[in-house]
Amino acid sequence: MAKSTAFEATPNNLEAFWMPFTANRQFKSKPRLFVGAKDMHYTSVDGRKVLDGTAGLWCVNAGHGREKIIEAVRDQVGRLDYAPAFQMGHPAVFEFAARLTNLLGADFDHVFFANSGSEAVDTALKMAIAYQRARGEGTRQRLIGRERGYHGVGFGGISVGGIVTNRKVFGSLLNGVDHLPHTHDLARNAFSRGQPDHGVELANELERLITLHDASNIAAVIVEPVACSTGVLLPPKGYLQRLREICTRHGILLIFDEVITGFGRLGASFATEYFGVVPDLITTAKGITNGTIPMGAVFARKGIYDAFMSAPADTIELFHGYTYSGHPVACAAGLATLDIYKEEGLFERAAGLASYWEDAIHSLKGVRNVIDLRNLGLLAGIELEPRPGKPTARAFEAFLKSYDKNLLIRTTGDIIALSPPLIAEKKHIDEMVGTLGEVLATVD
Ligand code: PXG
Ligand code: PLP
Numbered sequence: 001m002a003k004s005t006a007f008e009a010t011p012n013n014l015e016a017f018w019m020p021f022t023a024n025r026q027f028k029s030k031p032r033l034f035v036g037a038k039d040m041h042y043t044s045v046d047g048r049k050v051l052d053g054t055a056g057l058w059c060v061n062a063g064h065g066r067e068k069i070i071e072a073v074r075d076q077v078g079r080l081d082y083a084p085a086f087q088m089g090h091p092a093v094f095e096f097a098a099r100l101t102n103l104l105g106a107d108f109d110h111v112f113f114a115n116s117g118s119e120a121v122d123t124a125l126k127m128a129i130a131y132q133r134a135r136g137e138g139t140r141q142r143l144i145g146r147e148r149g150y151h152g153v154g155f156g157g158i159s160v161g162g163i164v165t166n167r168k169v170f171g172s173l174l175n176g177v178d179h180l181p182h183t184h185d186l187a188r189n190a191f192s193r194g195q196p197d198h199g200v201e202l203a204n205e206l207e208r209l210i211t212l213h214d215a216s217n218i219a220a221v222i223v224e225p226v227a228c229s230t231g232v233l234l235p236p237k238g239y240l241q242r243l244r245e246i247c248t249r250h251g252i253l254l255i256f257d258e259v260i261t262g263f264g265r266l267g268a269s270f271a272t273e274y275f276g277v278v279p280d281l282i283t284t285a286k287g288i289t290n291g292t293i294p295m296g297a298v299f300a301r302k303g304i305y306d307a308f309m310s311a312p313a314d315t316i317e318l319f320h321g322y323t324y325s326g327h328p329v330a331c332a333a334g335l336a337t338l339d340i341y342k343e344e345g346l347f348e349r350a351a352g353l354a355s356y357w358e359d360a361i362h363s364l365k366g367v368r369n370v371i372d373l374r375n376l377g378l379l380a381g382i383e384l385e386p387r388p389g390k391p392t393a394r395a396f397e398a399f400l401k402s403y404d405k406n407l408l409i410r411t412t413g414d415i416i417a418l419s420p421p422l423i424a425e426k427k428h429i430d431e432m433v434g435t436l437g438e439v440l441a442t443v444d
Contacts, residue, residue: 010045032403037064040421040428042408050403053432054410055421058228058260059291062340063423069292069336076332085325093326096334100288100297103269103338107278110305112298113326117259117285118152120296121222124281125156126320127298128220128253134307137251140219141176144209144252148182150229151222151257151283160222163230178213180205180223184233186383190372191365192234193358199236206246215250220281222255225271229260231415232381234374240277253280259296263287264341264422266377267351274377280304290337295330346422350378356426360433361418367440369394378424382416382436397443398436407435 014028034050036043040063042050055061062069076092083090097111112127114120125143132140145151145160152158158167159174162182167173181202189196210218225240227233247254261271262284268274272282278301285296308317324330341347354377361380362373372383387394395411402409409432410417418432 039063040424048406050406050408051428051431052408053418053420054408055419056291058419059286061263061287061422062290062337062346063421066340068340069290069333072332072336073329076329080328083328085323086321090328092328092331096331099338104299107301108299109302110300114296115294115322115324116296118154118157119322120283120285120298121151121157121257122154124255124283124298127281131304131307132219139216142213142218143177144221146180146182146223148227148230148233149224178209182233183236183239186372192374194376195234195237197237200238200242203239203242206243210250218252220253220255221247222257224257225261225275226376229412231412232374232379232417234376240275244277255279255281257283259283259285264347264350265379267347267354269347289330289333293330293333295334350422353378357429360429363433364437367437378420378422380418384414386414394443398439401439402435405435405439407432
């Protein structure tokens with residue numbers, strides 16, 4: 001883009017927009033705006049092509065500007081822009097639900113739609129408590145999350161979540177929530193390739209919480225199979241299996257929050273498939289529409305929906321839903337997205353690239369300030385030693401410098417996260433790692 005057009009594209013007043021999870025004043029003093037995107041690249045307002053190392057915010061799994069999705073959205077909005085979500089329906093939502101349950105496999109038979117990961121999490125937590133009551137276990141109301149977990153920003157999500165900054169100024173949150181310890185253990189697991197060897201015993205902490213609260217009071221445990229937002233924290237070998245065993249033994253529902261790990265990120269449809277561990281509820285969002293239109297969803301394991309069906313057939317079974325649950329345009333985007341994933345074999349593609357990705361990421365060993373490198377599927381976490389007394393500053397400097405060098409990365413604390421679109425080619429991976437290596441060498 002020519003400089004003059006770029007100037008016109010920059011708004012004069014950045015003030016009114018209260019930006020989410022952003023240092024507003026810092027940003028507005030030196031804004032970073034994108035004005036276009038295609039495949040692996042964004043176009044910045046100053047006309048640069050910026051390589052997308054993060055699939056947007058972990059959502060654009062099929063890459064940007066996919067014609068098939070654009071067409072489907074255009075067509076749907078022209079035919080049926082909106083249909084009431086309650087007591088009415090439209091064809092696309094039923095088709096999409098059926099396609100999604102097919103993708104999930106035989107264990108899951110129903111889908112509830114929301115509009116974001118946060119709403120999907122709220123839905124799943126409510127469903128879990130209501131399910132326990134529906135099956136005659138109404139005292140099971142407690143929820144268990146995990147330290148360093150991210151489950152969005154609704155009150156339910158921040159209550160079970162484990163990020164101090166996301167919780168501390170928002171009051172007393174939900175009652176009756178407890179937390180497992182996180183699984184991140186640099187002392188024992190630094191520079192592991194794939195899942196770390198140490199830490200399966202951390203799942204036993206669930207037994208301790210069950211002893212404390214009693215199983216008869218616990219509705220559900222919610223974890224991310226891989227905790228992405230807090231820095232790509234991987235589950236130790238055997239850990240998720242053990243959580244599953246303990247939950248089953250005690251009649252506690254296990255919820256996998258697959259907002260990021262869903263739709264191919266690990267080189268399988270979902271983490272449940274990748275790890276071979278079947279939860280009772282799965283929350284997802286992001287890649288469900290390739291990030292094109294907001295959407296979230298909850299998948300219910302066989303038997304959960306049925307437990308709500310005992311009242312007379314003319315009664316509403318679950319008093320929950322959103323104006324935009326199963327929005328026609330989101331469903332159209334989702335259907336086209338599933339077509340692309342399938343036609344291009346993108347989940348398999350991610351699986352095929354994973355070892356190249358692993359080698360590329362681990363080539364950063366020895367680079368200045370790098371204290372850990374970790375990877376799984378097409379995910380990576382690059383942990384930096386924090387600057388004494390100035391946590392986050394070092395990684396944020398790397399973020400800014402990478403952006404200046406035409407690479408978009410994501411940082412959380414002093415951890416750099418990478419999660420490229422699944423259409424990435426080896427040359428893109430080389431460029432990401434190359435640029436990052438150069439940048440880190442200049443960050444003291
Ligand atoms: N659960 C998980 C596991 C997530 O990763 C949410 C719930 C909430 O989804 P919504 O659509 O309400 O944002 C998420 C979202 C980051 C980052 O870079 C991560 C998310 C969102 C924005 C930024 O760490 N994860
Ligand atoms: N607030 C008001 C005043 C409403 O009328 C509604 C929905 O009808 C909502 C909030 C909930 O909005 P949504 O269904 O989009 O989540």
